[in-house]
Amino acid sequence: MKRYIPYAVILGLVWCFVHGTINLNNFVLGFIFAPFIMIPFKPLYNFEHDFSVKRGIKKIPPLARYSFVLITEIIKANIVLAKIVLKPKMDIKPGIIAVPIRTKTELGTTVIANTITLTPGTLTIDISDDRSFLYVHTIDASDPDAVARSIRDGLEKYVLEAFE
Amino acid sequence: MISMFTFAITFMVLAIVPCIYRIIKGPTIPDRVVALDAMTVVIVVMLAIYSFDRGSAFFMDVALVLSIIAFVGTVTIAKYLDEGVVL
Amino acid sequence: MIVDTILEILSNIFLVIGLFFVFLGMLGLVRLPDVYNRLHTTTKIGTLGAFGVMISILLKVGFSPIGVKAITVGLFLLLTAPIAAHMIGRAAHRHGVGLCDESVVDEYGKVCTIKK
Numbered sequence: 001m002k003r004y005i006p007y008a009v010i011l012g013l014v015w016c017f018v019h020g021t022i023n024l025n026n027f028v029l030g031f032i033f034a035p036f037i038m039i040p041f042k043p044l045y046n047f048e049h050d051f052s053v054k055r056g057i058k059k060i061p062p063l064a065r066y067s068f069v070l071i072t073e074i075i076k077a078n079i080v081l082a083k084i085v086l087k088p089k090m091d092i093k094p095g096i097i098a099v100p101i102r103t104k105t106e107l108g109t110t111v112i113a114n115t116i117t118l119t120p121g122t123l124t125i126d127i128s129d130d131r132s133f134l135y136v137h138t139i140d141a142s143d144p145d146a147v148a149r150s151i152r153d154g155l156e157k158y159v160l161e162a163f164e
Numbered sequence: 165m166i167s168m169f170t171f172a173i174t175f176m177v178l179a180i181v182p183c184i185y186r187i188i189k190g191p192t193i194p195d196r197v198v199a200l201d202a203m204t205v206v207i208v209v210m211l212a213i214y215s216f217d218r219g220s221a222f223f224m225d226v227a228l229v230l231s232i233i234a235f236v237g238t239v240t241i242a243k244y245l246d247e248g249v250v251l
Numbered sequence: 252m253i254v255d256t257i258l259e260i261l262s263n264i265f266l267v268i269g270l271f272f273v274f275l276g277m278l279g280l281v282r283l284p285d286v287y288n289r290l291h292t293t294t295k296i297g298t299l300g301a302f303g304v305m306i307s308i309l310l311k312v313g314f315s316p317i318g319v320k321a322i323t324v325g326l327f328l329l330l331t332a333p334i335a336a337h338m339i340g341r342a343a344h345r346h347g348v349g350l351c352d353e354s355v356v357d358e359y360g361k362v363c364t365i366k367k
Binding site: 022075081090118 | 258278279282285290291294312324332336337338351354357359
């Protein structure tokens with residue numbers, strides 16, 4: 001029963017946002033009805049993971065740093081792509097390369113894959129069978145090592161300390 | 165003096181034209197699916213602007229449901245192309 | 252009074268930037284050569300443009316139902332666009348859609364054929 005509570009809090013907040021008015025009544029309503037949603041879809045939730053408030057508070061500064069890096073990277077990505085689209089002559093060298101990753105948990109792998117998709121010029125296509133490589137389509141593949149290095153040093157560090 | 169609303173809606177209708185070109189012309193099936201997905205984003209933006217202009221929150225519900233249906237539809241077609249079955 | 256004016260100008264700037272980026276994303280759908288490059292533009296530029304329009308609406312109306320629902324739609328688009336792009340990209344590669352002629356390297360091709 002105790003493990004339902006963090007997910008129920010999240011679902012209550014989601015109900016507030018979907019309903020459109022954020023107040024205590026809506027939050028309590030969502031909180032009460034959350035377990036009825038969670039029981040039929042039990043395999044989707046990770047109940048083995050133990051939540052502790054102390055660990056959660058310790059995670060807040062890395063999460064804030066990760067969010068800041070993500071927002072700046074998204075804005076940079078849009079400016080780079082807008083330049084490519086507006087340039088009269090198309091001179092791109094796309095290609096699919098394999099990028100090694102160091103994350104171990106499923107949550108970390110999902111977050112790094114989605115982060116790569118939102119950053120400049122790269123898009124995740126697939127993951128290898130042993131979960132140690134991501135296949136990444138990049139819009140400028142003239143130097144594959146540079147792309148892998150920029151992902152390892154720029155993004156993976158923040159994901160590792162925020163989600164592992 | 166044209167209003168901001170007219171400007172925004174006209175601009176978004178202009179943005180739909182390339183999507184329709186790609187849906188008709190697109191050489192492969194994934195091209196068409198990508199174009200449909202992009203067109204849904206444009207329609208969601210149009211619905212949001214219209215909802216703000218009319219001052220009614222119900223069109224925003226339509227936008228939310230439309231974005232959910234577009235996501236589920238895209239994933240379903242991708243799964244069908246990939247494995248040949250839907251479920 | 253002055254705060255209202257600043258918010259109005261800021262939200263109009265966000266609206267114009269968002270509309271411009273959405274239009275650029277759809278223009279990239281025509282200009283770029285193959286399906287993977289088109290996914291780049293619609294995923295990144297289209298999603299951020301839509302998010303910009305939603306932020307502009309939130310700045311105009313504040314935390315009323317319209318503004319909160321607008322920001323919900325924006326966050327939902329930001330969360331699901333990478334997943335849809337990943338699924339479509341993988342399905343296209345397995346379905347046999349090749350890369351365009353300008354491509355220089357394809358390290359996924361050999362792995363993909365073994366998997367089949």
